[in-house]
Amino acid sequence: MSEAVFLRCIRPACGSTYALTDQRYVCASCGSLLDVAYEWGRLAPPKSLSFFGSRWGTRNEPLNYSGVWRFRELLPFAPTHAMVTVGEGQTLLQAPDVGALDIPLRSGRLHFQYEGMNPSGSFKDNGMTAAFTMARFLGRRRVGCASTGNTSASMAMYASLTRHSDGTAMRGVVFIGAGKIAYGKLSQALDFGALTLQIDGDFDACMKRIREAADRLDLYLMNSMNPFRLEGQKTIMYRVLEGLGWEVPDWIVVPGGNLGNSSAFGKAFIELKELGLISRVPRLAVVNAEGANTFYELFARNGLRWDDGNWDQPVVRQMYDGLTATGRKAETVASAIEIARPVNLPKALRALDAMDGVVTEVSDDCILEEKARIGRCGFGCEPASAASLAGLRRLLAEGTIDTDANVVCILTGHALKDPNVTVRYHTGIESIPAQEPAAATARFANRPIRVPDDLDAICEAIESYS
Numbered sequence: 001m002s003e004a005v006f007l008r009c010i011r012p013a014c015g016s017t018y019a020l021t022d023q024r025y026v027c028a029s030c031g032s033l034l035d036v037a038y039e040w041g042r043l044a045p046p047k048s049l050s051f052f053g054s055r056w057g058t059r060n061e062p063l064n065y066s067g068v069w070r071f072r073e074l075l076p077f078a079p080t081h082a083m084v085t086v087g088e089g090q091t092l093l094q095a096p097d098v099g100a101l102d103i104p105l106r107s108g109r110l111h112f113q114y115e116g117m118n119p120s121g122s123f124k125d126n127g128m129t130a131a132f133t134m135a136r137f138l139g140r141r142r143v144g145c146a147s148t149g150n151t152s153a154s155m156a157m158y159a160s161l162t163r164h165s166d167g168t169a170m171r172g173v174v175f176i177g178a179g180k181i182a183y184g185k186l187s188q189a190l191d192f193g194a195l196t197l198q199i200d201g202d203f204d205a206c207m208k209r210i211r212e213a214a215d216r217l218d219l220y221l222m223n224s225m226n227p228f229r230l231e232g233q234k235t236i237m238y239r240v241l242e243g244l245g246w247e248v249p250d251w252i253v254v255p256g257g258n259l260g261n262s263s264a265f266g267k268a269f270i271e272l273k274e275l276g277l278i279s280r281v282p283r284l285a286v287v288n289a290e291g292a293n294t295f296y297e298l299f300a301r302n303g304l305r306w307d308d309g310n311w312d313q314p315v316v317r318q319m320y321d322g323l324t325a326t327g328r329k330a331e332t333v334a335s336a337i338e339i340a341r342p343v344n345l346p347k348a349l350r351a352l353d354a355m356d357g358v359v360t361e362v363s364d365d366c367i368l369e370e371k372a373r374i375g376r377c378g379f380g381c382e383p384a385s386a387a388s389l390a391g392l393r394r395l396l397a398e399g400t401i402d403t404d405a406n407v408v409c410i411l412t413g414h415a416l417k418d419p420n421v422t423v424r425y426h427t428g429i430e431s432i433p434a435q436e437p438a439a440a441t442a443r444f445a446n447r448p449i450r451v452p453d454d455l456d457a458i459c460e461a462i463e464s465y466s
């Protein structure tokens with residue numbers, strides 16, 4: 001008998017399926033991304049979303065307290081005893097003062113889903129708790145990710161607190177680019193004890209290398225191409241609905257980097273609709289920074305569409321070849337979305353298709369200004385998060401979003417993640433030098449190890465450490 005939960009190629013024309021425990025990130029026959037797929041008829045999902053409200057009365061039970069696992073019937077891929085939690089997802093839908101923000105929406109129609117309130121300070125915890133649950137279920141002991149910062153902070157945190165049933169620990173390996181990483185994020189990876197490799201290359205180079213290293217070593221990949229990450233991130237949307245009394249808003253506005261969130265939100269709503277738990281789907285706006293606008297270029301300028309899973313792959317390849325040929329790299333103050341080759345691109349196209357979505361782009365100046373405005377309202381966030389409000393302002397001005405609409409902006413990360421940008425914005429002073437040597441007396445110093453952009457050297461550094 002086939003299993004009720006399995007992995008499936010995202011391209012309907014391919015449709016290859018794999019066992020849940022088959023440890024792969026892309027389809028063996030066509031190379032596309034994979035979904036965690038459910039045969040809902042055999043899984044007894046709840047009949048209405050208000051079912052989840054019954055969990056509020058039993059918050060002493062850690063899985064019911066978790067903002068991810070209290071929705072476990074909607075991501076039923078692992079037994080409850082395998083679920084890892086640290087109380088992630090205690091995030092509230094906030095209603096900022098539209099007057100103070102000077103945003104032309106009706107009062108009470110703008111909401112901030114404040115994901116900076118997660119234990120490691122970004123929405124990434126929603127996905128990591130799910131991916132670590134799977135890592136534990138699979139008995140994996142070494143986990144790794146390429147990161148612009150928050151993925152590594154979250155992964156390092158979960159790696160340091162997850163134990164296998166026999167008591168053995170997990171070992172986290174982080175690949176960061178030689179370019180920008182906000183100190184708030186780097187400090188977390190170091191403090192949580194992850195092996196931190198600083199590769200001489202940008203995020204896209206790190207992403208490529210960690211995929212190669214994962215193939216060669218026993219290393220479980222924790223980037224958002226791991227489909228279990230996205231299962232956890234679906235719950236951000238469940239909490240938005242919860243915050244609105246299970247009503248569906250008109251728009252969700254989210255910054256787009258590797259496009260994991262956009263993809264997860266699309267999957268969440270596709271499934272809720274299929275299950276009959278909602279009657280309509282909100283629209284989705286994905287916001288790129290101008291300096292990292294591949295998705296905007298492809299969707300808005302080149303007309304790239306999901307097209308039932310037959311998206312125009314040569315157009316994407318041509319774009320990437322162009323980036324390589326001109327040596328153009330992503331460059332934005334919003335380091336969390338400083339990505340030129342978004343791994344989840346096809347899944348995000350599917351999300352835009354299902355949610356009648358749009359993609360826009362905003363300048364760094366707008367991002368910084370909106371960040372300061374959000375701060376003035378008492379909701380600190382990091383630069384990438386503020387792209388959502390900047391995108392909303394632009395879409396309102398262009399008439400894409402109606403001033404009557406009910407809008408939710410996702411504030412993806414906490415203000416303290418990147419204090420340098422904030423201090424520089426307010427004072428003009430470059431606060432901290434880029435590379436300060438660790439103090440010689442620091443007892444738990446966990447220094448990044450410089451590694452050339454070379455797979456042998458990278459693997460050697462990992463092997464010699466653990």
Ligand SMILES: *Cc1c(COP(=O)(O)O)cnc(C)c1O
Nearest residue numbers: 150257258259260261336412413
């Ligand atoms: C990771 C991250 C993003 C980008 O999210 P994707 O799912 O990669 O598109 C945006 N903001 C913050 C704060 C992040 O950490």
Ligand SMILES: [Zn+2]
Nearest residue numbers: 009014027030
């Ligand atoms: Zn396939």
